[in-house]
Amino acid sequence: MKKVTTAFIALLFLAACNGGKTNTVESSETKSLKGVISIDGSSTLFPLSEALAEDFRTTHTDVQITVGESGTGGGFKKFSRGELDISNASRTIKASEDSACKANGIEYIELAICSDGMAIVVHPENTFASTITVSELKTMWEPEAQGKVKLWSDVNSAWPKEELHLFGAGTQSGTYDYFTEAINGKAKASRGDYTASEDDNVLVQGIARDKLALGYFGLAYYETNKDKLKLVAIDNGNGAVLPSITTVQDGTYQPLSRPLFMYINMKALSRPEVVMFIEYCLNNANKIAAEVGYVPLPDNMMALVKQKFVARKSGSAIMGKNTVGMKLVDIISAQ
Template sequence: MNVKVNGWLFAGAFALGLLLVNLSNIPVNSQGRAVIKIDGSSTVYPITEAVAEEFQNKKRGAVQVTVGISGTGGGFKKFCSDNEAVKTDISNASRPIKDSEKKMCADAGVKYMEIPVAYDAITVVVSKDNPLTDITTAELKKMWEPAATNKITKWNQVNSSWPDVPLKLYGPGADSGTFDYFTDEVIGNSGDSRTDYTPSEDDNVLVQGVANDKQALAYFGYTYYEENKNKLKALKIDGVAPSSQTVSDGTYTPLSRPIFIYVNLDAVKSNSAVKEFVEYYLDSAPKLVKEVRSIPRTDYQAHKQKLAQAIR
């Protein structure tokens, strides 16, 4: 027998399998593989990408998982879209969903479940060559608040004991959940930030910008610091260094936080590949979160049970 899907013609036993997949409403690509679409936070990306790689290996090529990095806000724009061409099944998020995004999902008929997958410590970093070891939240505010734009341009303008050299700043873009969280906790209002810095949704760009410049400073997720600690220095915040221990015991404040995936419940119900992937995610998280040097939780199975109840 022959089966045509999206303009591609398949024959024989493979065509029969493909037909069964299509009859079950599971999206497939041109090779007949079930597709799971994920986008969003760069902070959550290393965890989800690690799960995706292992899951695809387990499925032996029967499932394709795509994981993009458009930032938490950019991810929700796709997740809550009513355009099937761009809509995602899962959204990585380094902050909770905003009211405006909830409305966008409601308007598009997207029902979802929030699942915390790890803890993160937003990490403020400088080059290994920079002598600084500590910074206060007050100094961070003076450095990053909107009033600093084109005015606070040297290190000694933040603290008079620091050198009289240019201050070069790197940070997440405005679509980033890390940007939202940092500005909320440090500046006092989410989204308020100086604009004359180098932004990127790709944390690796921020890493490279600081690693090679003694006068630079950046902030991003803890995993990216851990992966690059041979060329970066994490600053203590109000005397406390970021670590799994200080996040767990609550002493690393105010920049520790939970991070999430948001799951489209209709996709879980209609696409067995999505359901299996999310279950695999929660089963594998204790090991894989540690492997990517993030900070694991202890309640994965409880959320797996909540998911099962939500899709009944």
């Protein structure tokens, strides 16, 4: 028995040390670049960072990039302690987080990298709900609505007295946090009696089959299912706006769109591999953003972001400001 146990343990160790193949692409020209880059922060940005790190790795095999998803706040906490090179954020840095950075002598560059938009959709045969106001959405989705708001007419008396079937993001998704914060005013505050799924395809199928349905999910999933669904324009007090790449990019679609940011530790930029990676991100973010379900920045905005990086302009111009309602062009040119 002893032999068997020893052999088993030895086997495990072997596997742990150097087992299996690694997906390395040997390339002599980029071999010189070495190092570790640590990224953490918003789980919303995780897929984008992961994709960028994965692609960067194919040409720079010796640069080890790790990506965590502690959330925007958790990321900034580590960032302000100097534990991270890059912190992903789905909002701008808060004044308290900025002063924590200052206290530890950490300077940073704030770069917008892409936008995130959310669509409100109904069944294509739904003729009455073409626009919806933010307060109507709140009436529908706030926690107090549970068990009470059951009919379309409960939300707007002009709408029919028919059952309202709600579809939305599962509680584990960043979409859920974002939607509840933008509409109900508090992250994770939502009624619970709706069809919830982390799988946006389930929501698409559900709404496409139900004439009395209304649901929300990332704009990217609407784009690929246009024929089965109907978009609802949102009236935020300034007239109804339909979500689209354009209205998300110019910031007129509110409040269900927001820019996403990368914060980069200034000190890390003394390392060539970090500079290479950021340049790679800025050059490829637009391509990959569309692939992983975000709205890319318009080319002229991306050019501004690149300029800012080249100039190594530190600090945040929009720190602590509520970017809900702010146009992307204002946010980026403010930098």
